[in-house]
Amino acid sequence: MKTLTKDPLNLIIAGVGGQGNVMISLLIGKAFVRQGYFVTIGETYGASQRSGSVMSHLRISRESQYSPFIPNGRADIILGMEPVETLRILQQFGNSNVITITNSRLVYAVGMEYPSLDKVAEAIKGLSARLWLIDATAEAAKLGDPVFANMILIGTLIGSGILPLNRESIELSLQESSPKEKLNANMLAFNKGMELVNRG
Amino acid sequence: MAGIGIDAPGTTELFIGNEAIARGALEAGIGFAAAYPGTPSTEIMESLASVAKKMNFYAEWSVNEKVALESAAGASFAGIRAIAAMKQNGVSVASDFLANIVMSGIGAGLVLVCCDDPSAISSSNEQDTRNIAKWLDIPLLEPGTFQEAKDMTKWAFDLAEELDTICMIRSVTRIAHARGNVKLGELPRKEHKAHFDNICPVAPTLTKFIPYPSAWLHQQLHVKLDKAREVFESSPFNWYTGPEEAELLIITCGSCWLYSLEAVKTLNLESKVGILKLGTIWPLPQKLIEKHLSKSSKILVVEEIDPFLEGSIKEMITDLPPASPHPTFYGKHSGHINAYGELNPNMVIEATARIMDITYESRPAEYSKKAAEIPFTYMPMRIMTFCPGCPHRATFWAIKNALRLDGRDGFVTGDIGCYSMAIGPAGFFQERTMYCMGAGAGVANGLGKLAQFGFNQPVLAVCGDSTFFHATIPALINGVYNHSNFTLVILDNSATAMTGFQPHPGTGITAMGETTRVVDIEDLCHSLGVQVDVCDPFDLENATATLLKALAENGGPRVVIMRRECELVRARREKKPPYKIHVDPDKCLGEACGCNRLCTSAFSCPGLIWDKDAGKAKIDEVICAGCGICADICPQGAIVKEAV
Numbered sequence: 049m050k051t052l053t054k055d056p057l058n059l060i061i062a063g064v065g066g067q068g069n070v071m072i073s074l075l076i077g078k079a080f081v082r083q084g085y086f087v088t089i090g091e092t093y094g095a096s097q098r099s100g101s102v103m104s105h106l107r108i109s110r111e112s113q114y115s116p117f118i119p120n121g122r123a124d125i126i127l128g129m130e131p132v133e134t135l136r137i138l139q140q141f142g143n144s145n146v147i148t149i150t151n152s153r154l155v156y157a158v159g160m161e162y163p164s165l166d167k168v169a170e171a172i173k174g175l176s177a178r179l180w181l182i183d184a185t186a187e188a189a190k191l192g193d194p195v196f197a198n199m200i201l202i203g204t205l206i207g208s209g210i211l212p213l214n215r216e217s218i219e220l221s222l223q224e225s226s227p228k229e230k231l232n233a234n235m236l237a238f239n240k241g242m243e244l245v246n247r248g
Numbered sequence: 249m250a251g252i253g254i255d256a257p258g259t260t261e262l263f264i265g266n267e268a269i270a271r272g273a274l275e276a277g278i279g280f281a282a283a284y285p286g287t288p289s290t291e292i293m294e295s296l297a298s299v300a301k302k303m304n305f306y307a308e309w310s311v312n313e314k315v316a317l318e319s320a321a322g323a324s325f326a327g328i329r330a331i332a333a334m335k336q337n338g339v340s341v342a343s344d345f346l347a348n349i350v351m352s353g354i355g356a357g358l359v360l361v362c363c364d365d366p367s368a369i370s371s372s373n374e375q376d377t378r379n380i381a382k383w384l385d386i387p388l389l390e391p392g393t394f395q396e397a398k399d400m401t402k403w404a405f406d407l408a409e410e411l412d413t414i415c416m417i418r419s420v421t422r423i424a425h426a427r428g429n430v431k432l433g434e435l436p437r438k439e440h441k442a443h444f445d446n447i448c449p450v451a452p453t454l455t456k457f458i459p460y461p462s463a464w465l466h467q468q469l470h471v472k473l474d475k476a477r478e479v480f481e482s483s484p485f486n487w488y489t490g491p492e493e494a495e496l497l498i499i500t501c502g503s504c505w506l507y508s509l510e511a512v513k514t515l516n517l518e519s520k521v522g523i524l525k526l527g528t529i530w531p532l533p534q535k536l537i538e539k540h541l542s543k544s545s546k547i548l549v550v551e552e553i554d555p556f557l558e559g560s561i562k563e564m565i566t567d568l569p570p571a572s573p574h575p576t577f578y579g580k581h582s583g584h585i586n587a588y589g590e591l592n593p594n595m596v597i598e599a600t601a602r603i604m605d606i607t608y609e610s611r612p613a614e615y616s617k618k619a620a621e622i623p624f625t626y627m628p629m630r631i632m633t634f635c636p637g638c639p640h641r642a643t644f645w646a647i648k649n650a651l652r653l654d655g656r657d658g659f660v661t662g663d664i665g666c667y668s669m670a671i672g673p674a675g676f677f678q679e680r681t682m683y684c685m686g687a688g689a690g691v692a693n694g695l696g697k698l699a700q701f702g703f704n705q706p707v708l709a710v711c712g713d714s715t716f717f718h719a720t721i722p723a724l725i726n727g728v729y730n731h732s733n734f735t736l737v738i739l740d741n742s743a744t745a746m747t748g749f750q751p752h753p754g755t756g757i758t759a760m761g762e763t764t765r766v767v768d769i770e771d772l773c774h775s776l777g778v779q780v781d782v783c784d785p786f787d788l789e790n791a792t793a794t795l796l797k798a799l800a801e802n803g804g805p806r807v808v809i810m811r812r813e814c815e816l817v818r819a820r821r822e823k824k825p826p827y828k829i830h831v832d833p834d835k836c837l838g839e840a841c842g843c844n845r846l847c848t849s850a851f852s853c854p855g856l857i858w859d860k861d862a863g864k865a866k867i868d869e870v871i872c873a874g875c876g877i878c879a880d881i882c883p884q885g886a887i888v889k890e891a892v
Contacts, residue, residue: 064630074262074427081262081429089262089427099854100630113393115506116426117592119514121611136627139619143611156857156868159673159849160628171622175615185870194870 050212052085056109057211058118062137063129064155065092065100068198071225072127073104075202078224079217080108090116099158101133126176127205129184129198130155131168138175148176149204151197153185180204182244188237196237203241215242253299255435263430265397265423266291269361272401273331274303275433276357279440280323281307282316284718285747286335287370288424289363293333294748297759305440309750309759312685312718313338317360318345321414324358325457326442329405333361336375337664337684341719343380346414350384350469351459353412355445357405360386361417363424366552367590370421370746372664372684374588376554381416381530385469387476388416388530389485392505394428396527400485402433407479411472418529420552421590422503473531480528481535488540490522496603497544497575499537499557501526504550504591511596515608521600532560541565542573548603549579552591578603633674636855637815637825637873639741640667642785644675645851645881646810647708647737649788650795651678658706658799660737661695662688663719665712666746667739673852679710686711686719689736689805693723696732696805706799707734714744714752716769727805728776735798736807738769741814749817769809779806786812788880815873825874827889829855831865835886838863843883851881 059076063069070091077087086109092102107114123141128134128150138148150172156162173179182204188196206213215238222234252271254261263271270292273281281300283293293307300307306323310316313334320330334342339362346360362380365371381388389404391397401417408415448454459465480486490497490512498521500508505525512521524540526533541547541561549558558579565574580587584599594610601608610616634641644667651658662668662679663686670679681691692709711720716738724736743749751757756766773780781798783791791810798806819825839845847865848858855872856865865886876889 066635077262077427081260086429087262087427090422091425091427099633099635113395113428113506115503115510115593116422116428117507117594119510119593119597119610121616132627135622139622139627142615142619144615153870155871156854157628157630158633158852158854159631161625162628163626168626171626175619175622 052108052110052212053210054124055111056107056114057125058123059106059108059125059127060118060123060137060141061104061106061127061129062133063102064133065102067129067155069102069104069129072198072202073106074225075218075221076213077106078221079213082217082220085110086113088114088116101136103137125210126150127201129201131165131172132163135168135172138172142175145177146175147178147210148172149180149182149201149208151184151201152181153183153197180208180245184241187240187244191233191237191240196233199234199237200241200244203238204244207242207245251298252295253303254432257432257434260429260431262427263394263398264291264425264427265391265394265419266363266425267295268394268397268430269333269401269417269419270295271430271432272398273359274299274435275398276402276405277329277436277438278331278405279305279328280320280330281305281333282310282319282330283333284310284313284316284338285744285750286338287747288365288421289333289335289338289361290747290750292361293759294750300760307759309752311753313341314345317342321345321349321354321358323442325355326444327356328440328442329357331359331361335371336362336364336377337371337373338362339377339380340375341685346380347384348459349414350386351462351465352457354408354414357408358414359401359404359408359417360414361401361419363419363421364553365421369590372682374553376556377416377418378529378556379554381418382556382560385473386414386416386530387411387473388418389527390418390502390529391423392502392525392527394423394426394430396485397423398430400527407476410479411476413469413472418502420503477531477534480531480533483528483533485527486525486533486536488522488524491519492543494522494544495520496546496548496600497540498523498548498550498600499526499561500524500550501529501557502552504552504596507591507593507596508550510593511600514593514597515601515604515606517600517604520604526557529557532564534564537561537564538568538572541575545573545575546603547575547577548584548599549577550585550591550596550599553588555580555587631673632669633852633854634666634669635815635873636853636871637819637875638666639785639810639812639815640670640675640739641851641853642788642877643737643739643791643810644670644678646785646788646791646795647678648676649792650799651706651708653792653796654706654799656704656706658708660708660710661691662710663715665715667710667712670710676850685715686723689720689723689727692734692736693727693730693732696727696734697730699733708737708799709734710737710739712745713738713740713742713754713769717753717767721772724773724778724805725776728778731804733802734805735795736805737795738807738809740769740809740811743814743817745814745816749814773807778804780809781807782809782811784812785810786875786877788877815875819873824892825872826892827874827876828892829867829872829874829876829879829887829889831867832886832888833862833864835884836864837884841884847878847882847887851878853878
């Protein structure tokens, strides 16, 4: 198995409260712990979980436990469930080497003018060393439920080869947390995400 | 992972701090656990309750934190190890009992876990409970990692028994709610046997559990604290890393320890800056600190929230002989570290760089410039709001309309829960005061007695169902007794929703999942002679009319119960929305309507969006919960609901 490209490796999952940040960070975190890594996950908790901006900081290390906060400008990978949230995170935590994978589906902010996806996507691209812009929600809807967008994005993350994890390590995490009857559907969505790597 | 009860010593789990604390309690062999939910402490009891039946101990959601601590103490008095868990506000609620139990001893190990919320991310204040430990002479531990959260909790029970006094553990949000590696220990297998010891060896007419004579017991407590200090001097939860002689010594505790480590590493100062990490916070291990103070002439104290260590260490230094080191202190008093709010690695990096006179750049300046140039409009802020389908949105819509129709400048006093969001646009800015649990009704009691001073504005106090049981009942009784003029609106969504749907006395189910007698809110109010009306907030017309009627009445308090299950609980059970909603584009007149985009600019459910290109309202089908309330507010009837 490959090793981390950097220690600690700093991954941020960005989204809107209710989109499933906690589920994603846990799936990835457990996969790393199983391989003997130290993992720290910092989540946005509290009232922001209700449709607010949320983020999960994952810090992965062979050496030691890190704090649940990635310092400003020090993210290595950003996994975005919503493009505006991805941009928000890039602005604070991005740097010249950051790799971005993001859903292109906008989730509108209540009572606010919303920018066009084109403009947001362009700004995201300008702040990312490498970008995968994926319409995960539309792909998920094709699979029967927009909720699969998360597994599609995880599929793209793993498929991109930037983490020392593979399909099996995610499947093991899923077996522990999701009911058996949902496992197949989730893994189908994961496969879809892996396929999309080459189209990003 | 199989939860906190997994019987696999030596394996590593990815636990949040709260689960780690719960696991520590299991490894200590607790027989009793009590708590009231409150962020960031809730998961301690949630995880304990989930394994209690299987592991043969007792766990409960208590009606409030004072009762939780008293219940746990009761178990301890009968020889059962017990834990009580709460957030910082809860410790204030429990503090009356706490200030008394320190005067007596305990039976079996008794531990109070308090989770502080720096920056008040999910709270109404950011009080620092370490001060309570100092105030009341309670031995206090604070974990710096998830592993320590488990190990310290386990040890706290031994410590409490050794010292014969209640011990406290303080955690903060970034331990309680962050997740990290925890290596599991053994789970004890012993039978619990409870018996209350009725005899006091020194005074046969007393038991050990009567704090009398108080002054003598206060002196005894100081002896216990001295013993705690001795134990803490060699505790493995305190340690130093760094050079023998340091240019700067950082003294830190809790989550700030990891921030300090990161700061030193990021700035490449490992050979110049040392870190003394403390896990035993009160009483301070004086000799240990004295020994390390001589390592450097500059001390930076990094801690969240108040300058507790900083003040206590300075206090300690004044007692040292004149020849002892008197280093320069940096921290909250010097302004290098904020004396409010949560800290993070950035702040500690900046403070350290400033003291060491070095420059730090988090990323290339060119990138920062590009990031700063992104227009603000590309990243609209997301305001906090009620979930799609939340009954509270409908309730506050009805309250807003009833108060306007009443026309006497009436207003809402409130407190803590999901409905606190009514201080903002989510609830149409209706909640005009917001303090602690039960304070809406408490404050209304005073306002309702001001008629003699010309006050004639109607007062509506709001509280949730769980808050009603927690702290509102005495305020309602006070209103009845003193004939205070206000309307209490109970937002009954059948759950402690804000913290994750924990059951309470009105739900008929216990923390361990057993069915129990329902404490009926109407019956309880009726027994006080209070008039009670029950409405479904989704029936906006009836809800508004009922509120108007209550507002028009005069005299003692009356109660309106707005009853509708929390949408998240309903959706979880029914797994499908009640209605499919769409906007009929032929009926929606857009800007030409004259409604001023009532649905998206005023009602503002996240499921409603404004289609700029079409100039009409639209439903976001991914977000919409299908409650159908927006269909009732559209003046054109353009929002259509079809039963699913």
